[in-house]
Amino acid sequence: MVIAIGFEGSANKIGIGIIRDGEVLANVRKTYITPPGSGFLPKETAEHHRNQVLGLIREALDVSKIYPNEIDVVCYTKGPGMAPPLLAVAIVARTIAQLWNKPILGVNHCIGHIEMGRLITGAQNPTVLYVSGGNTQVIAYSNKRYRIFGETIDIAIGNCLDRFARVIKISNDPSPGYNIEQLAKKGKKYYTLPYAVKGMDVSFSGILSEIGRKALPQKATKKRKLDQEDVNELPSHEDLCYSLQETIFAMLVEITERAMAHCGSNEVLIVGGVGCNERLQEMMGIMCEERGAKLFATDERFCIDNGIMIAHAGYEMFRTGTRMKWNDATITQRFRTDEVEINWEVGKV
CATH class of the missing domain: 3.30.420.40 (ATPase, nucleotide binding domain)
Structure with a gap:
């Protein structure tokens, strides 16, 4: 049994999800919404994520009824996305992994979407x-x-x-x-x-x-x-x-x-x-x-950016042997979908 927590914050949504062997235990999210006629800027979006993340961590743990010592791996969005929000969430994920003494994995945002879609729809x-x-x-x-x-x-x-x-x-x-x-x-x-x-x-x-x-x-x-x-x-x-x-x-x-x-x-x-x-x-x-x-x-x-998709993709990576060095736990603003090697089974090849 593997339990993974995922942190997503590549754009205007910050989400945290917890998954256990394909079972969704928590999937909480907050969205940064700007006035009509305006978009969201990287700096302000990152500030929103920093303000919301601690409350979301507590909420995810409460909803899932999981204690930090039960979690096996901390996963976060490595990219692609907007640099300041990505960095803000990556710093939190690194801090949590060190505080809880857990391994960390950076996840490709697109792979997270695909694997979550496959899990939910079959x-x-x-x-x-x-x-x-x-x-x-x-x-x-x-x-x-x-x-x-x-x-x-x-x-x-x-x-x-x-x-x-x-x-x-x-x-x-x-x-x-x-x-x-x-x-x-x-x-x-x-x-x-x-x-x-x-x-x-x-x-x-x-x-x-x-x-x-x-x-x-x-x-x-x-x-x-x-x-x-x-x-x-x-x-x-x-x-x-x-x-x-x-x-x-x-x-x-x-x-x-x-x-x-x-x-x-x-x-x-x-x-x-x-x-x-x-x-x-x-x-x-x-x-x-x-x-x-x-x-x-x-x-x-599950369509809109969420933490559970990062947790699930990280879970798949972790259970098939992927590990990450601390020095590699960075962000990559331009992270192509086809840069990731898939070690788990995807249909019939």
């Missing part, structure tokens, strides 16, 4: 669509690595949604992507946007620029305020959110299907914060049904 060897605020990748397992078959060549899909939310100044609570999804459900008119699939890769920056132009009229300047006629000519926020989702999700479905065909896969697993989106799951489900494949997805407890 997917064996899926084609993975990893979609979040900082990452957009299509992934499949081969020869002890999760290989990247396609990815964004500029900004991530979650970043695209977040930045459009700032353009139209909608709330960041509970998240910009969630609020865009709710508006999109009311949309009826589709506005044509660039469809930027380049081989197996995608691009979102041009789409963001174009929909920003549609949302803000060219007549508006600092010296001239909008009159009512200008406002009436604008597309509704509901229609713009609907158009944005339909376009970018169609792009993701296309490259995922192409990766499935290449790998001969009959499973798709969606992970990452954007993976909670019901419309994305619906569109991917239609594609999978047409191919005779199966779709696996989870809800916000």
Whole structure:
């Protein structure tokens, strides 16, 4: 029996999870939320994490009914992510490991998402669509690595949604992507946007620029305020959110299907914060049904960044013999998914 505690803090969420041989014992989390029209800055996000982490440690231990002496390994997000928040949480994990006299393991954030998704859904060897605020990748397992078959060549899909939310100044609570999804459900008119699939890769920056132009009229300047006629000519926020989702999700479905065909896969697993989106799951489900494949997805407890995914990936690493020297317990802001050797079984190779 192995018990692992995981610390996640790569972006605006700090989470702590405790797992025992695949059984989730605790999964607690706090989110740094900024005012409408603004994003979260690294320095302020790190300060939020420092303010919340001790309370979350106590909460996780209370919920799990586990004592520190029972924990076998301390795991933390090594990367990728924003450097100040990553560093703040890594320092806490190092301190806890030393105080409790436990080994420490740095976990790749993406591997955490994938392994947690596989654990919760039961997917064996899926084609993975990893979609979040900082990452957009299509992934499949081969020869002890999760290989990247396609990815964004500029900004991530979650970043695209977040930045459009700032353009139209909608709330960041509970998240910009969630609020865009709710508006999109009311949309009826589709506005044509660039469809930027380049081989197996995608691009979102041009789409963001174009929909920003549609949302803000060219007549508006600092010296001239909008009159009512200008406002009436604008597309509704509901229609713009609907158009944005339909376009970018169609792009993701296309490259995922192409990766499935290449790998001969009959499973798709969606992970990452954007993976909670019901419309994305619906569109991917239609594609999978047409191919005779199966779709696996989870809800916000495990899609959105959380500590339990880091605990579980660290558990898999620890039980298969991975160990880390103290001098290596650092952060890596750019930590590629395919840099990690997978020593545990992933479906049939």
